[in-house]
Amino acid sequence: MELTARVQALVAELQLADAIIDRDQPRNDLIHLEVVGDSLQFTSQGHSLLLRTTCPVEVVSGGAIAVPMRRLLAYLQLFPADTEMRIAATETDTAKVTLVRSETRIPGLAGESYDVGLEPRLDTGQPAPAEMMPEESVELPADLLLAALNHTIFSVADEQSHYTIEGAQLIVHRDKIGMVSTDGHRLSLYLRQVSAGTVQEDLQCLISRKAMSELKRILEQCEDDDEPSRVEFAVDERQIYFQTPRRLLVSQRLGGRFPEYNRVMPKEFNATLDLDKETFAPVLRRVSLFSERRSSAVRFDIENGEMKMQAQVFGDDADMLHSEESISVDYAGDPIRVGFNARYILDFMQICTGGAFRLHIGDPRSAALMEIPDKDPGTDYRYVLMPIRV
Amino acid sequence: MEVKFRAQDLFSELALAQGIVDRKTTIPVLGHVLIEADDDRLKLSVSDLELSLRTSCQAEISAAGSATVPLQWLHDYFRLLPPDSEVSISASAGDTVEVILGSARSRLRGGDAKKFPDLPTLPQDTASLPLGILASAIRKTMISVSADSGPYTYQGGCLLMLARNSLGMVSTDGHRLSLYSEQASLAGLSEECRCLIPRKAMLNLEKVLAVAAVPDGEEGAVDFAQDGNHIFFRSGRRLLTCQKMTAAFPEYARVLPDESEISISREFATDDLAATLRRVDQFAPQESHAVQFVLDDGELRVTAKTALSGESEATVPTEYEGDRFQVGFSARSVLDFLGVCDSENVTLGFKDPESVAQLSVPGLAEGKQHRYVIMPIRQ
Known part of the structure; x- marks a missing residue:
């Protein structure tokens, strides 16, 4: 094998592989490089994920x-980044990398001894990535998928949340496509309407947190590369597949059943507040500094056109830390007192890029709902938040 | 106590104070900053018993008084405030400190100002050191101060040498030695002086000097003083005090090679050499960073090899006609110097493969000296 390419072309693919290959095996982080046609194909795998990508190069020998x-x-x-490089495999299974005035040899492994296989093993009979996909696939708009990932990834359960499903549900329906995720304390639902005929059949499946973050990275890289914005999605009994023109991500399917999210959606509210991130977020961030670290509990008192945020930490005898701040809001109804985890609200602020958002509050024990009012037409994003006792 | 001030004015001082306070301290009051309202300033003091910083910011005082406040809290909170916002702090009887910003009121538990340790007072006699030269000397010698105290007592410290007409610093960790000195007239210095400054004091002094307000066109000065146990540096309203290190610094002059002993001397472009070393270092042993320098036939070849990671070789063109000359060094050590030399070119000087090599800056102004000596690594 011998080829020449620009440094940046290889670096982009290696960086995608960097997040795939587990870090707990520092001495076995092999990536498989193979000349396929006039491209170099990269295969890397980590726990329950496999990534196969290609980049165009000048091939000298296969x-x-x-x-x-x-x-x-x-x-x-x-x-x-634009340095010209040459990489060649020697007879001793060493990669010889030559760049301006430099020559480096990195010992590797013969291409055929690299074992491709997720547990359970993938069928690796076919070398070309496209042929690994099951025949039946669905085409999803890449920008929709990326937006859905950005709006749901932060509320996926992690190890600490003691929630069974560490992943989001991908929803592909005939009239709408999106994702929903929850960790038991909050739920993010992102859906966008699609024209009829995009999808023939309704389907949904779980995507692990790790696959979500890798897919996000791939789609962002595709945007940088100005690649056509489409993703082929397929699923079989064991695995799910996302294929962009040059990159294929395969992930093991997650077990478990996503809860009926429509039943969680709160419907009745006592108050609806139109708020602005610019004034709201800095205040909440300051007040939450005075909250208990684990719960980040902040109490909201809303009455007479004012929203007061309050947090405290109790020490040995009395409150050790205490903070309160208020902002003015457009509200004249009955006084409301409710508590939320400030961190969860601040997570929502991250994706609230426009600034304006809407908060619907029910009674102190039922879920609140946050929305972004001026979203693109056809887009539905809802963030459901359980209150905490204060 | 009740004071009012601009958030940014206090925050910039809290950021400096952070460097002094040891987060893991077992003495609660040392995790606090002492705030004292007096005249028209809010004074701040922090200490880890060996090193202390006193500073102040402009404030409007309604009631004088003092209190101690957990520094980490105060710093984290002020970081979230708009820089220009007006804030007031009040402390009443008891330990509660209240911070008020517009409609926002925050309370936190402070401590008793009387429990804060007494800090040494600045002696009457001070010498004036040029700020720029002191800052350069610290930056250029910091690289070879060992991070923690090793088997030799001088380790973890750096020697400051003050004479009537020069200021210099030397540091060594046993593998390399940095020397920087510059001509300067030090007003008020009564006698030649040499003292060892601990690493932590250097780091914090560097930060204090970096934010010193020096009017345009002026050089800026730092007041220096010492008493039996302490060294003092005062830059404007900030006073840094550290305990003296008592160890004897080694006779460093004996380590420096004589110019006449250096048989091979070549100049290299700093950026080019640094980029080359950084790349080859990827393939050097992780602990020693040992790379080979080979001068041969019009080029400097830098090579490294480990069984596991592979081998790498890169060349830098240079005028060299003599016999093949090979010597090994820690790439990290050389890179450290290249990072602080502030020059487009550097000179590598060799004597023989068993002796120290010298890195220096060509064409330094008269009266300036910047030398870096490293021990070779045998193959």
Whole structure:
């Protein structure tokens, strides 16, 4: 195997692999490089994920080799992005990398000894990534998928949330596509209407948190590369597949059943407040500094056109820390007192890029709903938040 | 106590104070900042018993008084405030400190100002050190101060040398030595003086000097003083005090090679050499960072090799016609110097493969000296 390319072309693919390959095996972070046609194909795998990508290169001779990914990446990143590089596999299964006035040899493994296979093993009979996809696939708009990931990834359960499903539900319906995620304390639902005929059949499946963040990275890279914005999605009994023109992500399917999210959606509210991130977020951030670290509990008192936020930490005898601030709001109804985890609200602020948002509050024990009013038409985003006792 | 001030004025001082306070301290009051309202200033003091910083910010005082406040809290809170907002702090009887910003009221538990340790007072006699030269000397010698105290007592410290007409600093960790000195007239210095400054004091002094307000066209000065146990640096309203290190610094002059002993001397472009070393270092042993420098046939070849990670070789063109010359160094050590040399070119000087090499800056102005000596690594 021998080829020449620009440093940046390889670095982009290696960076995508960096998040795939588990870090707990520093000495076995091999990535498989293989010349396929006039491209170089990269295969990397980590716990329950496999990534296969290609980039165009100048091929001198064909072949394959597996090399330590992080070492190669760290080295190439030290060169200017548009440097011309040459990489060749030697007879001793060493990758010889030649750049301006430099020559480096990185011991690797023969291409054929690299074992491709998720548990349970993938069928790796076909070399070309497209052929690994099941035949029946659905085409999803990449921008929709990326928006859905951004709006739901933060409320996916993690190890600490003691929630069974560490992933989001992908919803592909005939009239709308989107994602929903929850960790038991809050729920994010993102849906966008699509024209009839985009999808033939309703389907939904779970995507793990790790697959979500990798897919997000791939779609962002595709945007940088100005690639056509479409993603082929397919699912079989064991795995799910996302294929962009040059990149294929395969993830093991998550077990479990996503809860009936429509039943969680609160319908009745006592108050609806139109708020502005610019005035609301800094105040909440300051007050939450005085809250209990674990719960981040902040109490909201809303009455007479004023929203008071209050937090305290109790010490040995009395309150050790205490903070209260208020902002004016357009509300004249009955006084409301309710508590929320400030961190959860601040998470929502991250994606509330426009500034304006709407908060619907029910009684102190039922869920609140946050929305972004001026979203693109056809888009529905809802963030459901359970209150906490204060 | 009741004071009013601009959030940014206090925050910039709290950021400096953060460097002094040890987060893991077991003495609660040392995690606090002492605030004292007096005249028209809010005074702040922090200490870790060995090193202390006193500073102040402009404030409107309604009632004088003092209190201690957990520094970390105060810092985290003020970071979230708009810089220009007007804030007031009040402390009443008991330990409660209240911070008020517009409609926002926050209370936190402070401490008794009387429990804060007494800090040493600045002696009458001070010498004036040029700020710019002191800052350069710290930056250039910091790289070879060892991070923690090793088997030798001088380790973890840096030697400050003051004479009537020069200011210099030397540091070594046993593998390399940095020397920087510059001609300067030090007004008020009664006698030549040498003292060891602990690493933590250097780090904090560097930060204090970096934010010193020096009027345009002026050089800026730092007041220096010492008493039996302490060294004092005063830059404007900020006073840094540290305990003296008592250890003897080694006779460093004996380590410096004589110019006549250096048989091979070549100049290299700093950026080019640094980029080359950084790349080859990827393939050097992780602990030693050992790379080989080979001068041969019109080029400097830098190579490294480990069984596991592979091998790398890069060349830098240079005029060299003599016999093949090979010597090993820690790439990290050389890179440290290249990072602080502030020059487009550097000179590498060798004597023989068993002796120290010298890195220096070509064409330094008269009266300036910047030398870096490193031990070779045998293959």
